[in-house]
Every structure is written in C-alpha cells, then in structure tokens.
Amino acid sequence: xxxxxxxxxxxxxxxxxxxxxxxxxxxxxxxxxxxxxxxxxxxxxxxxxxxxxxxxxxxxxxxxxxxxxxxxxxxxxxxxxxxxxxxxxxxxxxxxxxxxxxxxxxxxxxxxxxxxxxxxxxxxxxxxxxxxxxxxxxxxxxxxxxxxxxxxxxxxxxxxxxxxxxxxxxxxxxxxxxxxxxxxxxxxxxxxxxxxxxxxxxxxxxxxxxxxxxxxxxxxxxxxxxxxxxxxxxxxxxxxxxxxxxxxxxxxxxxxxxx
Amino acid sequence: xxxxxxxxxxxxxxxxxxxxxxxxxxxxxxxxxxxxxxxxxxxxxxxxxxxxxxxxxxxxxxxxxxxxxxxxxxxxxxxxxxxxxxxxxxxxxxxxxxxxxxxxxxxxxxxxxxxxxxxxxxxxxxxxxxxxxxxxxxxxxxxxxxxxxxxxxxxxxxxxxxxxxxxxxxxxxxxxxxxxxxxxxxxxxxxxxxxxxxxxxxxxxxxxxxxxxxxxxxxxxxxxxxxxxxxxxxxxxxxxxxxxxxxxxxxxxxxxxxx
Numbered sequence: 250x251x252x253x254x255x256x257x258x259x260x261x262x263x264x265x266x267x268x269x270x271x272x273x274x275x276x277x278x279x280x281x282x283x284x285x286x287x288x289x290x291x292x293x294x295x296x297x298x299x300x301x302x303x304x305x306x307x308x309x310x311x312x313x314x315x316x317x318x319x320x321x322x323x324x325x326x327x328x329x330x331x332x333x334x335x336x337x338x339x340x341x342x343x344x345x346x347x348x349x350x351x352x353x354x355x356x357x358x359x360x361x362x363x364x365x366x367x368x369x370x371x372x373x374x375x376x377x378x379x380x381x382x383x384x385x386x387x388x389x390x391x392x393x394x395x396x397x398x399x400x401x402x403x404x405x406x407x408x409x410x411x412x413x414x415x416x417x418x419x420x421x422x423x424x425x426x427x428x429x430x431x432x433x434x435x436x437x438x439x440x441x442x443x444x445x446x447x448x449x450x451x452x453x454x455x456x457x458x459x460x461x462x463x464x465x466x467x468x469x470x471x472x473x474x475x476x477x478x479x480x481x482x483x484x485x486x487x488x489x490x491x492x493x494x495x496x497x498x499x500x501x502x503x504x505x506x507x508x
Numbered sequence: 509x510x511x512x513x514x515x516x517x518x519x520x521x522x523x524x525x526x527x528x529x530x531x532x533x534x535x536x537x538x539x540x541x542x543x544x545x546x547x548x549x550x551x552x553x554x555x556x557x558x559x560x561x562x563x564x565x566x567x568x569x570x571x572x573x574x575x576x577x578x579x580x581x582x583x584x585x586x587x588x589x590x591x592x593x594x595x596x597x598x599x600x601x602x603x604x605x606x607x608x609x610x611x612x613x614x615x616x617x618x619x620x621x622x623x624x625x626x627x628x629x630x631x632x633x634x635x636x637x638x639x640x641x642x643x644x645x646x647x648x649x650x651x652x653x654x655x656x657x658x659x660x661x662x663x664x665x666x667x668x669x670x671x672x673x674x675x676x677x678x679x680x681x682x683x684x685x686x687x688x689x690x691x692x693x694x695x696x697x698x699x700x701x702x703x704x705x706x707x708x709x710x711x712x713x714x715x716x717x718x719x720x721x722x723x724x725x726x727x728x729x730x731x732x733x734x735x736x737x738x739x740x741x742x743x744x745x746x747x748x749x750x751x752x753x754x755x756x757x758x759x760x761x762x763x764x765x766x767x
Contacts, residue, residue, distance in 0.1 A: 291560075291595070291596040291597075292595050292596060292597055293595075293597040293634050293635065294558075294560075294595060294596025294597035294598075294599065294634070294635070295596070296558065296596060297556060299553075299555065301550075301553075308571070308575055309571070309575075312567070312568070312571050316567055316568075336550070336551050336552075336553060337550040337551060337553025337554070337555060338550075338551055338552040338553035339553075340553065344603075345605060346604060346631065346632065346634060348632065349632035349633060349634055350634060351634055371630065372605065373605065373607065373608035374608060375552050375553070375605060375608055375609060375610055376552065376553070
C-alpha cells in the first residue's frame with residue numbers, strides 16, 4: 250500500500266507543511282520506503298520530483314521541503330511496492346499528455362488485473378505497475394470516447410465508471426488532475442480537509458511540526474488537502490466512504506457522489 | 509537561440525562537469541536566461557529537472573550540480589526565449605510517451621512554422637513554443653507510420669526526413685532520445701566529443717573548473733557529449749556540418765549521415 254497527498258487551492262499555495270508530514274511516512278513513521286514523488290502544476294506546466302529512494306532519506310525530498318513551490322494543484326505519493334520492482338519508472342505520480350494538458354495520476358491500492366475496455370492502447374505503461382497500467386487504460390477510454398477536449402463535467406461519468414470498474418479488481422484509491430481540476434476516488438481510505446478563514450494552528454501527526462496558517466494566508470484563501478490518512482492531529486478531517494468520488498477546483502468541491 | 513547538451517555513455521556516468529559549464533550560459537557567460545532543463549534516464553524512467561528561471565540563479569540547478577546523477581543518456585537545454593513566453597510549460601526538454609517509452613526532446617533554433625504532414629494530432633503541445641509543436645508533429649508522424657514499436661534503424665529515414673522538413677522552416681538543431689539511443693540533428697551548430705581511454709584532463713570554457721577524467725573512469729568507458737558549442741577549451745571537439753545527423757547508443761555512433 251501507499252500514501253496519497255493532494256491539494257487544490259484558490260491561490261498558489263506551498264505544500265511544504267503537508268509534504269513534510271507525508272515524507273516521514275516514507276521510511277520513518279510509515280513503511281513506504283520504495284520511493285516517492287510529487288507533481289506541482291505551474292500554469293499548464295507540471296514540475297515533477299521523484300525518487301525511488303525512501304523519502305525520509307532522499308536528497309531531492311529535502312530540497313522540496315526547503316523550497317516552497319507554490320501551486321494551485323498538487324499530487325504526491327509515497328510508495329510501498331507491491332506490484333512492480335522499485336525503480337524510477339515505477340514511481341508515482343505518473344504523467345501523460347491528453348488534449349494538450351499534462352495529466353497526473355497517483356494510486357493507492359492493488360489490482361488483481363487491469364480490466365481492458367477494448368479502447369485502442371494509445372497510452373502504454375513504461376514501467377510494470379498495476380497503477381500505471383490503470384492510468385493508461387483510463388486515458389485510453391477517455392480519448393476513445395472524447396477525441397477532442399471536453400469539460401470535466403462531461404467526462405465525469407466515464408471517469409467514475411472506470412474507477413468503479415478498477416475497484417472490482419481490488420483496492421483503487423486515486424488522485425487525478427489535468428492542472429485545472431483535481432479528481433479523487435475513494436475505494437477504501439481517503440481523508441480531506443478544507444481550510445478557510447478563520448485559519449488556525451495545525452500540528453502534524455508524523456513529525457513535531459506546527460504551523461499557524463493564519464499568518465500565511467489571506468482572508469479569502471481556500472485550500473483543500475486530501476490524504477490517505479489525516480496528516481494533522483488537531484483538526485477535523487472528513488473521511489471519505491468507500492465509493493465516494495469528488496471533483497475539486499480552486500479549493501472548492503464542484504461535484505461529488507458515490508459509485 | 510538556446511544551448512543543447514546531450515550525453516550517451518556505456519556506463520552510468522554523471523554529467524555534473526558538462527552541466528556546470530552549460531548552466532553558466534544561462535545568465536552568466538551566455539544570454540540564455542529564460543529557463544533550463546535536463547532529463548536523465550534511469551532505466552526506462554526519466555528524471556526531469558526544469559526551471560523557467562535563469563540556470564545560473566536556480567536552486568534546482570544548484571542541486572543537480574551537487575548531486576551526481578549517473579545515467580547512460582542525458583538531454584539538457586538552456587533557453588533564450590524567442591517563440592513562447594517564459595514559463596514552465598515552455599521549458600525544454602519536452603517529454604511524451606510513445607510505445608511505452610519516455611521520449612525526450614530539446615531544440616535549438618526557430619521555425620517560421622511547423623509543417624503538418626497530415627498525421628492525426630495525437631500528441632498536442634501543452635505550451636506555445638515552436639519546439640514542442642515540432643516534437644509533437646515528429647511523434648505524430650512516427651506513430652502514424654509505425655503504430656507498433658520498431659527498431660531505431662527502421663524509423664531513422666522518417667526521423668531524418670522530418671528534421672530536414674522542419675529545417676526548411678528555419679533553424680532546427682535537436683536532440684531526441686527514448687532512453688535507449690540518442691539522436692542528434694544539426695541544422696546550423698552542434699559539436700561533439702567522444703572520450704575514451706586514455707582519459708585526460710579537461711577544463712571548462714565557461715567557469716574555472718577542471719577535471720581529470722582518468723581518476724573517474726574505467727579503461728572501457730566510452731562517453732560521448734554533444735553540445736551547441738564546445739564546453740571545454742583543451743580538447744578536440746568535432747563540429748557537425750549543416751544537415752548532419754547521427755544516432756548514438758552506449759557512447760558509440762551507430763549510424764550517421766547528411767540530409
């Protein structure tokens with residue numbers, strides 16, 4: 250199993266605080282020693298940092314923790330390998346271009362197999378994880394049904410149906426984004442918190458680190474963080490139920506439901 | 509205009525020395541202030557570092573210079589923007605997946621327009637540079653003619669013909685790789701050097717830095733470096749002629765010609 254981290258915000262926000270907590274689970278407070286990765290959208294560009302090393306010992310992870318990259322949308326992941334060996338090609342998040350956008354995907358869980366809907370295999374896995382295979386299959390289905398770009402609301406039914414399809418093969422918690430929106434699907438475990446004024450202090454569970462968001466934010470800031478398990482101990486996180494999906498833009502939930 | 513850097517080696521080799529020289533051209537000894545990027549293949553995975561900032565001032569570039577990532581194949585680039593604004597989405601190298609491999613591309617030059625061969629626009633630019641548009645067009649032509657993977661020798665004619673086609677629209681020096689091989693096309697300016705035993709000392713042109721490769725290499729190591737202009741002042745670089753193309757694998761040239 251692995252740990253997911255997602256962020257959607259209405260102002261460019263750094264994720265150093267949450268990332269610092271997540272990285273501890275990569276070999277220190279958690280067993281996820283088999284690599285980590287994080288993708289930050291900057292406009293339509295995507296800045297991707299990855300390492301097949303344990304995040305708690307990674308020099309690149311140390312850089313990311315020192316270097317407050319501000320973004321509207323972030324997807325991060327720490328990995329405990331089940332399918333696929335430990336190497337860069339098997340390290341989340343995975344990225345593909347569709348409709349001239351960078352699509353970024355991370356998965357927590359394991360699939361007995363990745364069901365094929367018969368769509369042409371335009372996107373093919375580079376590594377040998379079930380996760381990347383599922384991501385490619387998802388994009389192949391999307392491209393097959395929508396050769397030209399559509400609004401997220403239009404493709405949502407296919408997205409949700411595909412996630413539900415994958416979930417029948419095992420566990421499929423995932424985060425997906427094209428940089429404009431962030432989609433989350435909960436198959437077994439996923440939590441969320443939306444922070445907005447009045448902001449208060451927060452304390453990480455995994456490391457002795459606190460922050461007072463009040464000093465770092467404006468009155469209209471809205472920041473939603475999604476994680477496999479709550480990252481802070483003194484805030485009220487909401488746990489998703491199995492089958493819950495949600496779509497986020499600029500920190501706000503713009504659609505949700507249960508598959 | 510921009511500066512290109514490529515490496516092909518038969519043992520995993522760090523490119524810190526050459527990279528240190530190239531990065532100086534990003535704002536210190538050269539005018540290429542509009543971003544930089546470098547992609548290192550690790551197996552089938554690709555580790556990409558990019559910044560729309562001047563490389564001479566980039567914290568990420570400083571990390572890459574401290575952190576000797578060893579690779580068989582590397583593509584790097586510093587940018588002086590002509591087409592497309594300065595942002596991450598317009599920063600080279602560009603990456604796409606084709607046939608389950610990560611393809612990486614960097615371009616030096618400028619095209620009046622990117623000629624379309626009528627292949628379906630499967631790959632679409634995320635940013636607005638002529639370079640990324642040319643890369644997408646190249647991959648669209650390849651995918652259209654070869655829906656399934658072929659050996660580099662089989663696709664070489666299409667690759668060379670497409671580069672020659674682009675060159676008619678302006679200047680098109682480029683580096684392209686799928687991690688297994690490295691392809692270079694010279695439209696106006698590109699230099700190369702192949703280092704093998706007996707190795708000797710080398711001194712960068714752009715910064716006061718010398719290295720004795722003899723102490724860092726084995727007797728069978730073969731390392732080819734390609735760059736827009738020679739990076740060292742005391743070694744014999746070979747300059748490509750306009751229209752020259754070459755294909756490299758494990759440091760050795762496996763095919764070459766003139767378009």
